[in-house]
Amino acid sequence: MEKAILLESVSKKYDVGSSSLEVIKDLTFDVNENEFVCIVGPSGCGKTTLLRIISGLEPPSSGRVLVFGRPPDPKRQRFGVIFQEDSLLPWRTVLGNVEFGLEIQDQKEAEREKIAKTFLELVGLQGFENYYPHQISGGMKKRVAIARALAIDPDLILMDEPFADLDAQTRSFMQRELLNIWSKLNKTVLFITHNVEEAVFLAQRVVVLTKRPSKVKQIINIDLPYPRARLSPPFISYRERILTAFHEELEVT
Amino acid sequence: MRKLYLRMRSLLLASTSVIIFFILWELAALYLPSPYFPDPYSVLKAFITIITVGDIDGYTLAWHTLMSLERVLLGFVVGSATGVPIGILLGIKPTLKNAVTPIIEPIRFIPPIAWIPLSIVLLIGMYRYIFLIWVGVFFPVLLDTIAGVKRTSITLIQMARTFGADNKKIITKIIFPGSLPEIMNGLRVGLGVGWMCIVAAEMIGGEPVGLGRLILKYANLLQIDTVIVGMITIGLVGLAMNYFILFLEKRLFRWRVEIKA
Ligand SMILES: Nc1ncnc2c1ncn2[C@@H]1O[C@H](COP(=O)(O)OP(=O)(O)OP(=O)(O)O)[C@@H](O)[C@H]1O
Ligand SMILES: [Mg+2]
Numbered sequence: 001m002e003k004a005i006l007l008e009s010v011s012k013k014y015d016v017g018s019s020s021l022e023v024i025k026d027l028t029f030d031v032n033e034n035e036f037v038c039i040v041g042p043s044g045c046g047k048t049t050l051l052r053i054i055s056g057l058e059p060p061s062s063g064r065v066l067v068f069g070r071p072p073d074p075k076r077q078r079f080g081v082i083f084q085e086d087s088l089l090p091w092r093t094v095l096g097n098v099e100f101g102l103e104i105q106d107q108k109e110a111e112r113e114k115i116a117k118t119f120l121e122l123v124g125l126q127g128f129e130n131y132y133p134h135q136i137s138g139g140m141k142k143r144v145a146i147a148r149a150l151a152i153d154p155d156l157i158l159m160d161e162p163f164a165d166l167d168a169q170t171r172s173f174m175q176r177e178l179l180n181i182w183s184k185l186n187k188t189v190l191f192i193t194h195n196v197e198e199a200v201f202l203a204q205r206v207v208v209l210t211k212r213p214s215k216v217k218q219i220i221n222i223d224l225p226y227p228r229a230r231l232s233p234p235f236i237s238y239r240e241r242i243l244t245a246f247h248e249e250l251e252v253t
Numbered sequence: 254m255r256k257l258y259l260r261m262r263s264l265l266l267a268s269t270s271v272i273i274f275f276i277l278w279e280l281a282a283l284y285l286p287s288p289y290f291p292d293p294y295s296v297l298k299a300f301i302t303i304i305t306v307g308d309i310d311g312y313t314l315a316w317h318t319l320m321s322l323e324r325v326l327l328g329f330v331v332g333s334a335t336g337v338p339i340g341i342l343l344g345i346k347p348t349l350k351n352a353v354t355p356i357i358e359p360i361r362f363i364p365p366i367a368w369i370p371l372s373i374v375l376l377i378g379m380y381r382y383i384f385l386i387w388v389g390v391f392f393p394v395l396l397d398t399i400a401g402v403k404r405t406s407i408t409l410i411q412m413a414r415t416f417g418a419d420n421k422k423i424i425t426k427i428i429f430p431g432s433l434p435e436i437m438n439g440l441r442v443g444l445g446v447g448w449m450c451i452v453a454a455e456m457i458g459g460e461p462v463g464l465g466r467l468i469l470k471y472a473n474l475l476q477i478d479t480v481i482v483g484m485i486t487i488g489l490v491g492l493a494m495n496y497f498i499l500f501l502e503k504r505l506f507r508w509r510v511e512i513k514a
Contacts, residue, residue, distance in 0.1 A: 055415050074417040081415040085408050091430050091508045101416040104426070132508045152416065 002069050004156060004188040005031040005054060010063035011213075012049055023049050025213035027063070036182055036189045038199035040242065041209030042249050047192045048084055050214075051160050054190065055079050067156060077156070078105075080149030084160040084192075086141055088133040094120065094144050095129035101152040119147040122181065139170045150181065157189045163198065175201055179226055196246055200238045201228055208245045218245045291478035296485075299478040308470065308479070312462050318486060321451050321464040327379070328386020328454075329447050333440055336391045340398025340436075341428065350399065361392045365450040373457055385454035390443040397439025401432025434506050441498040448491045464490075 012024040023046040031037045041047050052058045053065055056072035056079070065072060072079075080101075088097050098116040107115070120126055123143040133141055142162050149157060163171045175198060182189055193199055199206045203222055210217045222238055229235060275293050282292035291299075300314075307313040343350040365388045372381045405428050413427050429436075455465025468483035 052411070057411055057414055074415050075419070076417075078417075079415050081412070083408055083412060087408050087412040089409060089427070089430070091433070091506075100413075100426075104413065104416040104418045104422055134508065 002033065003030045003066070004033045004035065004068060005190065006064070006066040007054075008064040010050075010053065010060045010065060012046065012053060012058075013061045022213040024053075024060075025215055027209075027215050029207055029216050029219060031188060031190055033068075033188055034186055035205065036179075036191065036203050037205050037207060038191045038193055038203035039207045039209060040192075040194055040196055040199050040246060041214055042211050042246070043194060045209050045212045045214040045249075047194075047209065047214075048160055051081070051158050051190070051192060054156075055081050055158055078152055078154045080152060080154030080157040080187075082142070082145050082149050082157075082159040082162045084162075084164070086133075086138075087145055088141055090133050092132075093129060094125060094131050094133070094136065097133070097144050098148045098151055101148055105152060115151050116147070119151045120144075122150070123147045123177070139166045139174070142166065143174070146178075150185070154187065157187050159189065159191045161193055162191075164193070164195075171198075176227065178202065183226070196242045197230065197239055200235060200242065201230060206242055208242060208249075211249045217249065218242075220245075289475055289477045291481060295478045296481045299476075299482050300485075303467075303479060303482055308467060309474075310461050310470075312467075314467075314482070314486060317462055317464050317467045317483075318490060320460075320462040321455070321487075322490070324379070324382040324454060324463065325386050325444075325448050325451055328383045328450075329390050329444050331383055332387045332390025332443055332447060333394055335387070336394030336439065336443065337398050337436055340395045340439075341402055341424065341432070343395075344399045344402025344432070345424070345428065357392075357395075363388075365389055365453045366456075369453065369457055381457055382454045386447045386450050389450035390447040393442040393446055394436070394439040397435045397442070398432060401435025401439075402428055404435065405431045434502070434509060437498065437502050437505065441495060441502070444494055444498065445491055448487070448494060451487065 007030065008028055010024055010027045011022070014021045014023060027050070039047055039050070049058070053060050054067065054072060056067075056074050056077075067077060070077075089100065092100065095113070095116055098120055099112045102112045102115060117126070117129070120129065123146055125140060125143055125147065128136060128140065133144070136144070146159075146162065163174050166174060178189075179202065181187075191199075191202060200222055206220045206222060207216055208218045208220070209215070220238065220242055224232075224234055224238070278293050282290055303314040303317075305313070308317075343353065365385050368385060368388055372384050376384055409427050409431065410423055413423050418426065451463070452465035452468060455463040456469060460466065461470070464483050464487050468480050471477070471479040471483070
């Protein structure tokens with residue numbers, strides 16, 4: 001089967017002033033179609049950079065990146081990217097924001113509204129269509145961004161710590177919702193987090209990155225059926241395994 | 254209740270200062286040695302004459318105002334139609350902006366009056382007015398548009414790119430709407446400055462109508478009361494235009510938290 005994402009010895013350097021910063025070094029892994037993969041790694045190790053490379057926003061300095069067999073190009077492929085920072089258009093209502101991707105892809109207006117409303121319902125935001133971003137909570141904003149990304153029927157969903165600033169309850173609610181959506185829509189998801197428990201709860205495979213310059217430290221298959229019980233012994237043992245690998249990266253300097 | 258009280262108080266304060274202003278003016282008229290300095294009452298009389306009868310050529314105040322408004326609005330339209338697109342272009346192309354800054358910056362400080370001789374030599378009729386008003390409108394609009402474009406969030410642009418947006422869509426759907434608050438501010442300031450250029454613009458051009466003309470006509474006749482009528486009208490119309498755009502801004506930018514607060 002064709003790989004959804006294929007990364008082969010990808011490196012990325014940034015030139016900052018006169019010196020250069022090596023963020024990613026010789027990174028190799030792949031993601032299968034319809035797979036749910038989580039990436040965990042210490043802060044500043046290059047997870048967001050990696051996501052920008054996979055979504056075609058930036059080229060790698062060297063190495064090969066293929067998304068469904070071709071170099072990533074958002075003009076020809078459909079990516080649903082959920083950014084780490086707030087990425088809603090403040091001058092558009094919630095509905096207008098969810099319609100944005102469809103609008104860029106020249107979907108007809110009547111269709112657009114119908115689709116947008118369906119996805120707003122999916123993320124539980126019916127009734128908030130006419131609110132502006134500054135009138136809704138942080139968690140609601142993230143859900144709007146998720147609805148916007150899903151509305152274009154993406155081939156690939158890329159999420160950058162989408163639930164990082166949610167409170168514990170909303171976070172676990174959103175995690176369950178995301179798994180529901182994923183099993184319903186049959187999508188490939190690459191999900192970045194630095195919360196190990198979240199990764200074990202969501203992913204079929206967890207990719208642990210080293211600290212900067214980052215490469216793959218370990219890839220762990222989570223062989224647990226969904227929905228997963230966070231307090232079950234196998235869950236905890238997966239969590240401990242990944243935490244150990246993760247903490248090694250935090251401690252070494 | 255408290256709101257009403259505060260409103261009444263500020264209204265009272267405002268009218269008190271207006272009354273004090275007129276008393277000071279009256280006193281100044283009494284004690285200043287110049288026979289040409291009119292008191293408020295003779296200005297009021299001149300006002301009524303110009304409104305009802307018209308000036309020495311028979312043009313009423315409404316007519317003068319309309320003609321000036323037409324000229325300023327034309328210049329304003331040309332000023333915005335050039336200032337906004339050029340501002341967006343310079344905002345998204347920093348190299349180009351750096352290249353033209355040494356040309357634009359000094360020109361910006363040349364007052365409209367200094368352009369009069371050149372515009373007499375080079376332009377005719379309405380084009381002169383439009384050009385001189387344009388000089389006033391263009392720069393505030395340009396600078397605020399550039400500032401607005403620069404404030405555009407990179408995350409929003411990247412977000413649009415991941416949906417496959419090309420440069421045209423990024424400009425029309427992200428950069429332009431995102432800069433609209435600054436652009437509107439530039440338009441407001443530009444309209445005000447353009448309006449203030451009206452006297453300079455009307456110093457030339459043979460036509461006898463316009464508020465600037467009215468002032469110059471009566472200045473030559475040494476009838477300062479009517480000159481002041483022209484000045485006050487310019488001030489009040491400018492004020493009205495400013496409030497009109499502020500009102501539009503409030504309605505347009507309800508999504509802005511700053512304006513709501
Ligand atoms: N455009 C850029 N120019 C220069 N350096 C950059 C740029 N973008 C990122 N970096 C650097 O690359 C490193 C990795 O950044 P990145 O945002 O990918 O980290 P991250 O793993 O997503 O971190 P976090 O978990 O805190 O979000 C950082 O040290 C950052 O300073
Ligand atoms: Mg990041």
